[in-house]
Structure formats: C-alpha cells, structure tokens
Amino acid sequence: MWRYKRPPTARRLWGLAGLSLIGLAASAPGLTGADDDPHLAPVPPGAAQAVRAARALRPVRDFSAPEPFEAQPAGAATVQRGDRQAFAQPAANLDFETELDFRTGKALFEKLWVSAPSSTLASDGLGPLYNARACESCHIRDGRGHPPAPGEMPAGLVLHLSQPGPAAGPMAAIPGSHPAAPDPVYGRQLQTRALRGLAPEYRLSIADDAIEIPLSGGESVTLHAPRYALNDLAHGPLDPATRISARTAPQMIGLGLIEAIPAAAILAGADPEDADGDGISGRANITWSMDHQRPMLGRFGHKAAQPTLRDQSARAFADDLGLSTPLVPDGWGDCTAAQAACRAAPHGDGDARVFEVDDTGLDLVTHYVRDLSVPARRAPDDPQVLQGKQVFYDTGCAACHRPKFVTRVLPGQPAQSFQLIWPYSDMLLHDMGPGLADGRPEGRATGREWRTAPLWGIGLTETVSGRASYLHDGRARSLLEAILWHGGEAQPHSDRVIVLPPADRAALIRFLESL
Incomplete structure (x- = not known):
C-alpha cells in the first residue's frame, strides 16, 4: 500500500541548513565542498521562526478546507494575476x-x-x-x-x-x-x-x-509519442x-524561491535506495557550478543540471x-x-x-x-478542487510533487527570505520509465530520470503561452496526458488515475488547474 512520504520536520531542516552538504553524504555521496551558495548563506532562525516553520510544514490531514496560506503559493511574494501576463510580474514584496x-x-x-x-x-x-x-x-x-x-x-x-x-x-x-x-x-x-x-x-x-489509453467509465485519452527528424544537417x-x-x-516563475530552499531540505527528502519501501526513491543531481567553481546541488532544468x-x-x-x-x-x-x-x-x-x-x-x-513571482491560486476552496486535492494525495502524487517548503533567511534578499512556498516538487530526480526516457545521462541523472517538475502555475499554462503543452518536450497536450505518460516509479500512480471513477479523475484535473 502506498504511504505518504512525510517531509522532515522544520526543526530538523533548520538544524541542517547551515551545515556543509558533506554531512549529507548518505543522500549525495562525494559532495565534498558543495555548500549552499555562499552569498545566500542562511541566518539561523530564532526559536519562534523554527516553531512557525514546523507548524507550516505539517502534512495535511483535513481536505474539507484549504490549508492556511495555501492560496499564496509564493508566500508574501505572491501576485494577484490570472491573465496572459500572470507569469511576468515582479514579486509583490520587492522594495x-x-x-x-x-x-x-x-x-x-x-x-x-x-x-x-x-x-x-x-x-x-x-x-x-x-x-x-x-x-x-x-x-x-x-x-x-x-x-x-x-x-x-x-x-x-x-x-x-x-x-x-x-x-x-x-x-x-x-x-x-x-x-x-x-x-x-x-x-x-x-x-x-x-x-x-x-x-x-x-x-x-x-x-x-498515437497511443490510445482506455480509462474507467468508458472514457479514453490519446497520447502522442514524438519522432524527431533532423533534416539538412x-x-x-x-x-x-x-x-x-x-x-x-x-516556465520562469518562482525560480528565486526555489534557489532559496535550503539544500538540506531537498537532500533530506532523497531516498536513493528506497529504504522505506514505498517504491519512490528520489536522488539529488550534483553538478558543476561555473560561477562557484565547485560541485553543487542541481536545482534548475528538466534534469536539475x-x-x-x-x-x-x-x-x-x-x-x-x-x-x-x-x-x-x-x-x-x-x-x-x-x-x-x-x-x-x-x-x-x-x-x-x-x-x-x-x-x-x-x-x-x-x-x-530570480524575482519573477507566482500567481495566486484560483478557487482553492471550491469543493471539487478540494476533492481533487484529496485524490492527488490518495493516488500518491504528493510523494514526488512535494507540496511545500520554507525558504532560508537570506541577508539582502527579503523577497525570498523565510517564505512558506508551494512549488509541488521535491526537486529530486526520479525514474520516469521508458516512455519518457531520452537515453541521455546528465550529471547524476540517468537517461530515464527527470527532476520532478514544479506544478505551481500549471493551470495558467495555456492562458500565458497560448498553447497547452507539458512534460520536458511538450508532447502532452493536456494535464491528463501528462499524468498518463508517467512510468517507472510513477507507474502505479498513473495506473490508479486510469481506474479512478470519472468524477474523481475530473476533480484531480480541476485541482491541478487551480495551482
């Protein structure tokens, strides 16, 4: 049976945040000298801040109402836009x-x-x-x-x-x-x-x-597997x-907030040997920083390179x-x-x-x-959205699409400092199976591994870009297609979506559209 992988407590994360990543060798062996970016060195929080962070990061238990601050995925930086320019706005808390x-x-x-x-x-x-x-x-x-x-x-x-x-x-x-x-x-x-x-x-x-996938309730969806022809080389x-x-x-939103997540918080979620037996591993990509001339935790790009x-x-x-x-x-x-x-x-x-x-x-x-913000959630208290949120958890999506983090306290960057954010990603690499494999290793990522894509703002993709396209190569033309391409570690979860009652499947999509 699937079990929700509970994130580490905030007290533990703050205890780790100021340490060199050398101490986390179990999650990322060989990461000698790959501390967090020194110009973003975290300030140890006070006891009151640690308590607030611990409270904010508690796993959800009640799906009858939104969680506190859930409507503000970027914390105080969240912007109130839902139009074509929703992703092009500065953080609301910039000076x-x-x-x-x-x-x-x-x-x-x-x-x-x-x-x-x-x-x-x-x-x-x-x-x-x-x-x-x-x-x-x-x-x-x-x-x-x-x-x-x-x-x-x-x-x-x-x-x-x-x-x-x-x-x-x-x-x-x-x-x-x-x-x-x-x-x-x-x-x-x-x-x-x-x-x-x-x-x-x-x-x-x-x-x-075209690949036809039958769904419960007599529904079906067509997946599109791309074939690339390189002409006139x-x-x-x-x-x-x-x-x-x-x-x-x-998409470019919330990148400064992702950069401000403590490396320890990301690494603490890694389980490369699946020690807890839930079928989900999660590995950190370690890559060379041209800027700092040393190995560092990868965060950005489809393979966190x-x-x-x-x-x-x-x-x-x-x-x-x-x-x-x-x-x-x-x-x-x-x-x-x-x-x-x-x-x-x-x-x-x-x-x-x-x-x-x-x-x-x-x-x-x-x-x-760094300062591009994230738009506010749409209708997080809608009954169907709340139903879809519970389906999201029940089907196991939250095991990789980790809902929330608390960012570091950053001198000189108040817009990203100590914010409760909801990116819906663990920032780790996962085996996504042969259907999405590109056969191209990158850093520690294998040819079947991809970083969990952040989901914040995903419901505005078509509004902003003019076309709905998802996954690393844009092959998925709907959110349901994107889910059904998930294989490897995520295969049991996409299989659950296939057999969901149609009303639950529709609620899941409605929840994703609200992000």
Whole structure:
C-alpha cells in the first residue's frame, strides 16, 4: 500500500541548513565542498521562526478546507494575476530599488540582439549560430515553450546533444556522475538559425505516434509519442555516439524561491535506495557550478543540471543566443572547432564590454528571473478542487510533487527570505520509465530520470503561452496526458488515475488547474 512520504520536520531542516552538504553524504555521496551558495548563506532562525516553520510544514490531514496560506503559493511574494501576463510580474514584496533592477533585467530578457559589428554596441554579438534573438522568444511571457506547429520554425524547443565522457576534476569524486561531452562537430545543442553567410545546423520536423489509453467509465485519452527528424544537417550526420534530447523552455516563475530552499531540505527528502519501501526513491543531481567553481546541488532544468540561476542564465546565453558572458566567455557560442567559419565570424566582444553580456548584464538578467513571482491560486476552496486535492494525495502524487517548503533567511534578499512556498516538487530526480526516457545521462541523472517538475502555475499554462503543452518536450497536450505518460516509479500512480471513477479523475484535473 502506498504511504505518504512525510517531509522532515522544520526543526530538523533548520538544524541542517547551515551545515556543509558533506554531512549529507548518505543522500549525495562525494559532495565534498558543495555548500549552499555562499552569498545566500542562511541566518539561523530564532526559536519562534523554527516553531512557525514546523507548524507550516505539517502534512495535511483535513481536505474539507484549504490549508492556511495555501492560496499564496509564493508566500508574501505572491501576485494577484490570472491573465496572459500572470507569469511576468515582479514579486509583490520587492522594495523600490530591487524592482528597478527587475525592470532593467526584464528589458535585457526581452532585448532583440543583432549581429556584430553594429552601431548598437550594447546589443550586438548574436550568434553566429543561435535558436532565438531574445530570451523572451523561447519563454513566451515567461511561460513554457512548446513544440513547433507543422512548418513553424522552432523557438521554444531545442535538441540537446551529448556523448558519454570521462569524469575529470572534482566531479570525478561524485559517485554516479555521467560527464557529458558535446558532439565533436555540432556542440551542445543544435541551432536552427545562423547569421548571413552561415548555414543553420539543421531543420527539424516532428511526427507523432498515437497511443490510445482506455480509462474507467468508458472514457479514453490519446497520447502522442514524438519522432524527431533532423533534416539538412549542415555538416553531415551526427556522430554515432551522440545522444539527443528534446527540451522545451520551462516556465520562469518562482525560480528565486526555489534557489532559496535550503539544500538540506531537498537532500533530506532523497531516498536513493528506497529504504522505506514505498517504491519512490528520489536522488539529488550534483553538478558543476561555473560561477562557484565547485560541485553543487542541481536545482534548475528538466534534469536539475544547473545549480544556480546565474549558471543557468549564462548557459542559455551561450547555447541559445550565441552570446558570451564572464562564465562562458567564447564569443562564438556553441560553435565547435570543427566549425571554422562560425568561429571566424565577427563577434561582439571586442569593445569595452569585454563580453557580449558583461558581468552587470548577467547579474541584471539573473535578478530578473530570480524575482519573477507566482500567481495566486484560483478557487482553492471550491469543493471539487478540494476533492481533487484529496485524490492527488490518495493516488500518491504528493510523494514526488512535494507540496511545500520554507525558504532560508537570506541577508539582502527579503523577497525570498523565510517564505512558506508551494512549488509541488521535491526537486529530486526520479525514474520516469521508458516512455519518457531520452537515453541521455546528465550529471547524476540517468537517461530515464527527470527532476520532478514544479506544478505551481500549471493551470495558467495555456492562458500565458497560448498553447497547452507539458512534460520536458511538450508532447502532452493536456494535464491528463501528462499524468498518463508517467512510468517507472510513477507507474502505479498513473495506473490508479486510469481506474479512478470519472468524477474523481475530473476533480484531480480541476485541482491541478487551480495551482
């Protein structure tokens, strides 16, 4: 029988929060020196704060009414928006000066970059190969990307590339780490666009295989398994050892709050050997931080391959837009040594900026994504929503989609400090079975493992992005499809959804739509 995996108490978490992650080697062996980001060093809470946190994190027992503060998934940072701009709002508790930085970072996030050389020196350096001209082009209104429609040029979906490589440096001490080397010709990902004089690396087309799933009550749902065709490859076939993974751009909300969750709180939920026998493991991804030059807990991306928002932002600038930063300084972006014409093309890093996106610009974009808030819940007290919440727990969804955390006390970041948040994710890796497997290891994640996706804001996906698409590659066109793709550790839970009475299944979807 499934048992709800009760989260650790807040007192235990606060006791761990200031410790090095070395002491948590049972959950993440070999994580020597991978403390939390030092500029986010937590302040030990007072006794009253610890008691409040413990009370807030108690598991739900009563499904007849919403839990206290459940309507505010981002705590005091929650915004009251439910329209197309719901994901593009600053945290409600930002001070005036921080909001000014947010607005400046937003302008950089939305900026359309141009090729070099250009008279607009602050905006040149695009490419030479790239997938989009602006961050906003993939993260539509800060929401999810989606697969392209037939004949449409992809922007919100990219194909990541890698080959198995030998472990080196400090990462060699991390058991289970899978170093990823780029394709020797095409690099870390395939780019669909190129500056004049160069050819795009490929043209993507997608076909679907339909899979009919019968449900209880005479209902059914059709799943769509994508098949990717890589046409017009500019430099010949990919290397036979190269593995491919399609990834859609994730939504941007609440990322600063995720970064502020104590690493100890995430690691305390890991159960890699399934010691409690509930069928759910959960493993931490440990990855290299370019910013801090050491292994750290991975939090961001579909496989939790990035440890901080600054790392994530720098990698996206390089791979998606071909822009150099202090963390990824190559002006040619993802061009490899085999792409000589690309590397020889003009770049925009030869002026006073030094890098195409300098340290200040990288910081401002990082501030922007850190301070994007989460919209308030819709109708959390609706009877059908409450019924669906109980179904969510009864079917075992909460075992991985952990409802709530309390963030750290952070000097200089009051908007993220000591907030009760409801991301509905344990931030850990789980085996999702062969149906979702990409066969591409990343860090400690295997080819079948994915980070539990946060569910906050998921009910506004179509409103914000203009199209409903879910999972790492956007294959699911409804929330029910997304649930039924769950395999591996989650197979028993998706099986329970199949046999639910139709009214309970509808209530579950209504609950998810309220998040």
